Amino acid sequence: MYTLLIADDEALEREGIELMIRHMMPDTFKFLHAENGRRAIQLAEEERPDFIFMDIKMPGIQGLEAVREILNKNPGTPIVLITAHDYFGYAKEGLALGVREYLLKPARRDEVLNVLKTLIAEAEESKRARNERLVIQEKLSQLMPLAENELSLMLMLECVQEVDLSQLANLLNLEWHKGYAIVLSFSRQSSKEWADFQLLKKDIYDAVKQWAKPSLSCIVSPVVGHQMALFVPFPPGRPNYTQRVMAMEWGERLRGLTMERFQLPLSVGIGSIREGWDGLSRSYREAVRVCADDTDFANVRHYDDITESSGQLPSSLDEEKRLLDAILRHDKQEAADRFNVLFERLEQTSAHHFPRLRGDVIGLLMFIGRGAQIGDGAELITALGGLEDTGSLREGGQRWLGSLIDKLREEKERSRSHVLQRALLFIAQGYKEDISMEQTAEHVNLSPHYFSKLFKQQTGETFIDYITRLRIDKAKALIAEGSLSLKEICYEVGYKDPNYFSRVFKKAMGITPSEYRQQIE
Incomplete structure (x- = not known):
């Protein structure tokens, strides 16, 4: 039901219009009456009617003055002027103010009916459009956290998706692309700490996000493994060193927040300020690297502090990626060569400080193991943490990388063997029917082309x-x-x-x- 305000100084006119409309459109309107402009303004503010019929010539506040006041406070309210021929000039002024329509006295039934039908149709369309906007806004509000998670994961994992980083940034209204990463890395030294973290990680994520979003205007990643990352914008015009100090303060606050609320040990790593999405991804890798350095005396560490104090060359991160690529391709020789290059570079920067060199090598190998998604950090620390000379440290690192490649190969073969066993079982159960290679490939969730190659390699025969x-x-x-x-x-x-x-x-x-x-x- 709609609310219609009729403003006219003559009671018979108001009652006549109401009676006419009730007869033409029963059970459609709730009616309000105003005998002058002041009362019309008052009712418009209190009742917020859907439509207003306003007489131009009334005592006190005139119709046009009332229209101006009402539209000033409630823009868009549909108002229909009721006027006599003598006041047609006023009607034109009303239309200029934003009045929707005007009727000549005495108003005819068909004219009133047509005006009301038009106003109702427009109101319904406006309501439908408003509801559609609300639905879209609701869906968008649900989509925003998913887009933020996707963007942060793409920065962390350097994965390629159909939607690129800039598209997600536009969706999130991110107008910055220069900043740095903060990584929170929770301890996995004991099974109890790890079990406690698994139980609390949803609460940790909510607490960190609730604190960090308004304070830092940052992107917050989901918890991945035992870590979560924040990508923080860099305010233009602020000196880098000042921002580094502030970032360290933010890191201390984040660590204090999580330690106080959840009683879980963690370290915080902070990457350099970088430009562009590739730069933010690199800042994340820097933050992960300094998190992995368990031999350092500080629990909150900035990559620039570590490189400045140890003399490490920042460009080594690109070499680390090439080493990881060789590991993932199972190329032992290339992996050994690239490890030697990195080892010698670290050795130069820590020539007189073997514990620091050992920590750098362990951090490097932990970074590689995390990138390959295999390998136990605690086992690595146990294997290399007790070594006391450069030669044994180099050999230990080489052995660990070789075993990492062997594990990757074994895992790949186990996976392939499992797929083949499922395929052979499917064939054994269905060979009496008109079974095809495409059906079998779909059953094991592989593409026909890849399955055909894998089947031939594993069995020595073609599928047919x-x-x-x-x-x-x-x-x-x-x-x-x-x-x-x-x-x-x-x-x-x-x-x-x-x-x-x-x-x-x-x-x-x-x-x-x-x-x-x-x-x-």
Whole structure:
């Protein structure tokens, strides 16, 4: 039901219009009456009517003055002027103010009806559009956290998606692309600490996000493994050193917040200020690297502080990526060569401080292990943490990288073997039907092209040759039993045409099924 305010100094006019509308459009309107402009303004403010019929000529505050006041406070309110021919000039002024329509006294039924139908249709359309906007806003509000998670994960994992970083940034209204990363890394030194973290990580994520978003205007990543990352914008015009000091203060506050609320040990790493999305991704890797340095005396560490104090070259991160790439390609020789280059660079910067060199090497290998998603950090620290000379440290690092590649190969072979076993079981259960390579590939969730190559590599046969051999072997066994006819055997092993079965059998065995039966007998 709509609310209609009728403003006219003549009561008969107001009642006549109401009676006319009630008769034409029953149960459609709630009516309000105003005998002058002041009362019309008051009712418009208190009741917020959907439509207003306003007489121009009224005592006190005139109609046009009331229209101006109402539209000033409630823009967009549909107002229809009611005027006599003598006041047509006023009607034109009203239209200039934003009045929707005007009616000449005495108002005719068809004119009033047409005006009200138009106003209702426009109101319904406006309501529908408003509801659509609200639905879109609600969906967008639900999408925003997902977009933020996606953007942060792309920065952390350097993955390639259909939606690129700039598109996600535009969706999130991020107008900055220069900043740095803060990484919170929770301890995994004991099984109890790890178990406690698993139970609390959702609460930790909520607490960090609730604190960091308004304070830093940053992007907050989900918890990945035992870490979460914040990507913080760099305010233009602020000196880098000042920002570094402030970042360290933010890191201390974040650590204090989580330690106080959750009683879980953690370290905080902060990367350099970088420009562009690639730069932010690199800042994240810097922050991860300084988090991994468990030998350092500080729990909140900035990459620039570490490099300045140890003399490390920042460009080593690119070499680390190349080393990781060699590991993922299972190239032991290239991995060994690249590790040697990095080791020598670290050795130069820590020539007189072996514990620092050992910490840098362990941090490097932990970074590589995390990137390869394999390897135990605690096991690595145990293996290398007790070494006391450069030669054994280099050899230990080489051995660990070699074992990492072996583990990756084994994992890959186990995965392939598992896929093959599932495929062979599927074939064994369905070879009597018209089974295809495409069906089998879909069953193990691989593309037909890749599955075909993998099947040939693992079995030494093509898919068709394997099916054929399986069917012929089964046919030979059934012929030897002697309980079924050759035609029945044909259908039993998955062939629909006895003649075709006979040709396939002869091609495989050199003789027809009948000749094979005679030999058996």
